[in-house]
Amino acid sequence: MRASFLLTDQTLPGTGNMELIPGSHRSSIPLPASVRRGESEPAISHIICAPAGSVLVFHNAVWHRTYVHDGNYDRYTMHYIYSPPWIKPSDRLQNNQDFLLRTTPLRRALMGEFERPDAPYGFNYDAPPFPTDNI
Incomplete structure (x- = not known):
């Protein structure tokens, strides 16, 4: 899941709005290459108009x-x-080692720093060290 926080007003089209194609993540038909490269406009896309804070x-x-x-x-989002947690981070190749040494086991686990097998979908691994006393 992605949560995009709009920090700049985007109530009108042409203000750097989010453009998306609802349901495209379930489509068995790939998008045309010209759409993926930004060379053409998809006729079925939606432009999201929303105020800052949305x-x-x-x-x-x-x-x-x-x-x-x-x-x-500038437009900010x-x-x-x-x-x-078994998905490999895509925003970095590794976590900062200084940060990992000075943080808690819970934060290390949230950063993906725990042992897990290479099984599909993360099955058969020990649960990360999340506290259970508050659940």
Whole structure:
């Protein structure tokens, strides 16, 4: 899942809005190469118009991109991507070792630093050291 926090007003089209194709993550037909390269506009896409402070939550595999931004100001969006802990991080090759040495076991586990087999979908591994006393 992806959560995109809009930090800049995007209530009108052309302000760097999110453009997506709903349901595209389940399609058995690939997008045309011209759409993937940004050379043509998909007729079935939706332009999301929302005010600053809005949060867009969607499956990360949904086809999405930044729509046209005609303004003379920067547009800011903050993204959080939630995935199972057995998914390899895609934003870095490894975690900062100094950080790992000074943080808690829970935070290390949240950063993906725990032993797990290479089994598909993360089966058959010991649970990360998450506290259970507050559950």
